[in-house]
Amino acid sequence: MARTELEYPKQPYGTVNRYSPRASYALRTIHGIINSCPILHVSFNPPDSSFPTILPMIGQMGSFDRPSADEGQVLDLYLHGYVSSRIINTTRKTTGAADEPDGLPVCVAASHLDGLVLALTPNSHSYNYRSAVLFGHATLVEDTAEKLYAMELMTDAVVPGRWSNSRVPPNAAEMSSTGVLRVRITTGSAKIRAGPPSDDRHDLENPDVVGRVWTGVVPVHTTFGSPIPGPYNAVTDVPPYLQDTIDEWNQSGAESAMEAANPRKAAPKS
Amino acid sequence: MARTELEYPKQPYGTVNRYSPRASYALRTIHGIINSCPILHVSFNPPDSSFPTILPMIGQMGSFDRPSADEGQVLDLYLHGYVSSRIINTTRKTTGAADEPDGLPVCVAASHLDGLVLALTPNSHSYNYRSAVLFGHATLVEDTAEKLYAMELMTDAVVPGRWSNSRVPPNAAEMSSTGVLRVRITTGSAKIRAGPPSDDRHDLENPDVVGRVWTGVVPVHTTFGSPIPGPYNAVTDVPPYLQDTIDEWNQSGAESAMEAANPRKAAPKS
Structure with a gap:
């Protein structure tokens, strides 16, 4: 990566402490993990409960002001929800504290599992994975043009090209029943593990243990x-934009899981 | 399901409002979704931040007092973490408010994606999915026997039988570097969608739309x-306990995704 790659600022609440060599703060890495995750987990604090609440949601990074911005640039996260859902109602009622940005504080997590890492001893077991978290403030998108931008962005994240290959634009009832949240990102981080298992010397030097425990990766x-x-x-053939996407996802998914399992991959101690 | 199936109590913060026919409060359903999810997302409020924080973690439901209890019974959630991680440090310092149970309030989410549901219009698009959330209070497991019970439970969740087929028991250093949290569950819910797309009448009655938009499910x-x-x-052959598990997971995964896409499946409006 070029040294011009943007990074999120490290904050006490957003810094990876454990296995820090696995961490990345690069916007491109983090946004790529978020954008390729079909289900995001979003947490917020509802007013009537002491529990932070997690919702599974669909979302995508984008920029309404600069739609051509790529994943390495400063982007907002758009989330889709029903207009009277709890998170959208809570957002609507939220006014930021005096010293904080407007909006509801949220955390958004995306995790991809790339492999089961089976080591000699349970403690050295691990996963190959790519995970990202973002911290930011959610507000409701009111502007119709921005809402349409976000709806197209999220539909095309499910299947690229799906928006223009379905019945659009949404009608008035559809527009009013759909809530879109825009999360302005404060900071974020990614954590990635790849490579084969890694065990402690005392186990590696024990021929009985090495001789009986299978070690490696299940991609x-x-x-x-x-x-x-x-x-x-009523459409007889599966359209190419859909079948090609499926084929490409299956191939790249299998390849990246194999690549993550590759013994030549640098693997910090797990 | 027999009418003796246990259900979690409905609480304002844990009740499914949107598409409520998709909701379930049955312990067996919820625990089954949690236990089959390789990565759980756990949220908590750190003392030094206004953001609820989400961590991807490994976890499993179990009962140390009644190890033979099945997924339909009252269980605790065990989570695994590094002993000085932020969530474990926060838990260690937490003392419950006077009117609340001891421990750190957490929310735990598990989501399985079973299919992309492609409808005539973007608004009717959906996923087939099984998701669950649990709310509870986390405390640190101090008792060595319970910690070992939880470590075996979580290792065998990664691959059944892996614990006894690796180098056990953990040594003193491994025991002291591993933190295990026990979450006493207050309530929880599951939400499940299955079935083909479902569109509004005005689109279904429009031959131009039905004639050009492919609709169905990608499992x-x-x-x-x-x-x-x-x-x-140094073990030449992949051991049967591992290969058999992989084969069984692949078969049941493909079958359940196909089953969820089945047009005969009852599908509440998406």
């Missing part, structure tokens, strides 16, 4: 199956 | 690849 990836037409589908 | 599941031996592996 893990997401598989997208053959599309199954629904009951009122 | 999604997790694939476990062929085990890749690590650099110091």
Whole structure:
């Protein structure tokens, strides 16, 4: 990566302490993990509970002001929800404290599992994974043009090109029933593990242990199956924009899980 | 399900409002989703930040007092972490408020993606999924026997039988560097969507829209690849307990994604 790569500032609440060589603060790395994760986990503090609450949501990084911005640039996170859901109602009622940005403080996490790392002893077991967290403040998108931008962004994240290949634009009822949150990011971090298992010397030097415990990596990836037409589908063939995406995702998913398991990969002690 | 199935109590912060027919409060359903999820997302409020923080963690439901209890019974959630990680340090310093149970309030989420549900219009797009959240209070496990119980439980969740097929028991250094949290569950809920797309009448009655937009489900599941031996592996064949598990997971994963896409499945409006 060029040295011009942008990084998020390290904050006490957002800094990776454990296995810090696995950490990255590069916007490109973090945004890439978020954007390729089909389900994000979003936490917020509801007013009526002492529990921080997690919701599974769909979201995507983007920039309404500079739509051509790529994943290495400063972006907002757009999240999609039902207009009267708890998180959207809480956001609507939130006014920032005097010393804080406007909006509801949220944390957003994305995690990809790339492999089971099986070592000699349970303590050295690990996963190959790519995970990212973002911290920011959520506000409701009111502007119609920005809302449409975000809805297209999120639909095309499910399947690229799907927006223009479905019935658009949304009608008035659809627009008013859909809530879109924009999260202005304060900071974030990623944590990535790749490579084979790594064990302590006293186990590696014990021939009995090495001789009986299988060690290595089980690569893990997401598989997208053959599309199954629904009951009122009238389009005979699966459209190329859909089948090509499925084929590409399956191939790149399998390849990156294998690549992560590669013994030549640098592996900090797990 | 028999009517004796236990359910979690509905609380304002833990009740599913949107698409409530998709909700379940049955312990068996919720615990099954948690236990089959390789990465859990756990949120807590750190003392030095206004952001609820999410960590990806490994965890498993169990009962140290009644180890034979099944997933339909009252269980605790055990989570694994490094002994000086932020969540474990925060838990160590937490004393419950006067009117609350001891421990750190946490929310734990598990989500499985089973399919992309492609409808006529972006607003009717959805996922087939199984998600669960639990709310509870985390405390540090101090008792050595309980800690060992939890470590075996979590190792065998990664690969059944792995604990007894690796170098155990953990030595003193391993025991002291591993932190285990026990979460006493207050309540929880699950949300499940299955079935084909469902569109509004005005789109279904529009031959132009139905004639050009492919609708249906892309089934999604997790694939476990062929085990890749690590650099110091000395066991020639992949052991049957490992290969059999991989085969079983791949088969059941593909089958359940297909089953969820089945047009005969009851599908509440998406």
